[in-house]
Amino acid sequence: MAEEKKSGFIEHIALEQVPADQRRSWVSIALIWAGAVISVPSLMVGGALVSGMSLSMAITAGIVGYLIVVVFMTFQGMQGSDLGRPTVINASSAFGVKGSEFIISLILGVSVMGWFGVQTAVTGASFSGFMAQFGITFPVWLSSLIWGVIMLTTAILGYKALSYLNYIAVPALILLAVYGTAMALKNYGMEGLAAHASAGGMSFFQGVAISVGGFAVGGVIAGDYSRYAKNRSGSILSSVLGVLPLGAALLIAGALMSVVAGTYDITQVVATLGFPVLGFIILILATWTTNAVNAYSGGLAITNMLKLDGNKRAKATAVAGGIGTVLAISGIINYFISFLTVMTAGITPIAGVMIADYWIMNRGKAENWKPQPGVNWSGIIAWLAGSLVGLFVTWGSQAINAIVTAGVLYLILSKVMAPKSSQGE
DSSP states (O other): OHHHHHSSSSOOOSSSOOOGGGOBOHHHHHHHHHHHHSSHHHHHHHHHHHTTSOHHHHHHHHHHHHHHHHHHHHHHHHHHHHHOSOHHHHTTTTSOHHIIIIIIHHHHHHHHHHHHHHHHHHHHHHHHHHHHTTTOOOOHHHHHHHHHHHHHHHHHHOHHHHHHHHHHHHHHHHHHHHHHHHHHHHHHHHHHHHTOOOOOOOOHHHHHHHHHHHHHHHHHTTHHHHTTBSSHHHHHHHHHHHHHHHHHHHHHHHHHHHHHHTSOOHHHHHHHTTOOHHHHHHHHHHHHHHHHHHHHHHHHHHHHHTTOOGGGHHHHHHHHHHHHHHHHHTTGGGGHHHHHHHHHHHHHHHHHHHHIIIIIISTTOGGGOOOOSSOOHHHHHHHHHHHHHHHHOOSSOHHHHHHHHHHHHHHHHHHHSSSSSOSOO
């Protein structure tokens, strides 16, 4: 069985522990994360922030948001490297086996499928705009459908395909961002960009929440990829260096380009700045890398929720991508900022509960960790409370409020609620 899983190009390691001989260097994993963060939505988040606040405040809020993500992502990633298993399995202590299978898998699955829809919609619009340069009218919905299928194919193949694709796409989008930034500086100059006055209406902490929402899912599911890390240091390096520098750079580039274009719609930004045809090609390629990660993690969540065998991961990934494609055609891109806000409130408390469980209750030791039978209601209640706080409490940082509330409440409930888990695993 082990030899069968190691053979071929399609990955079959879904929920079981990654063997030591299949662990990879931190550089390989960092490139996966770089491919995820160097994406069209990263540019759009920068544009969304600058549409509601000054340029300097937008950049500051964006970087603070990324710092928050990297902090909880680091803890999630180290747990993944310790246990060698994906997030949906690592959550089975904090939320219980059944709680992880159904509730957490559903939350994470819906989140990444939503991101797949956003990315597919952007790709569809980009390709339609690309074809329009040649006088060809190509419906956006049809373009989204076609590209959804194409991008899904890479995710079905698995980890190896993601690695090879990123070797091409990551440098390409970096060049696009550099070119766009140079054009913004050429057209406006530093003084002109600094003097940018937005329509206002967005507070600093609202901006931080939007920035966190842009990569919150990636931070929570860090274990899906850090399980391939050889040790904790490899997990930390891949998370920090794979996300923070390039994420901040893309956010700044997106903000600068959006100031010039007057919109955070990336397809209009590209057109306004006069990018050549190559720019649209890079845009599509970069979106492809991130979307493959979305569908891949969605497939893992479905595999766990339905208790499928590891060799069914590819089919589960196809289902996740199919749902995301339908969301793209249905116009999820029109609710981009609202989607980011919900991501911050609903996803970050998962990390709060898991961090409290593994790093405080189990003292960060793999030998202390074990799945809890049934549903761990302490985790479920703590997650729900954290989500509500993150959604409705506007004082301070919504992400930090949600994480801290969920983590502290979990520790309290775990002491006072007995038995810890419901019966009937």
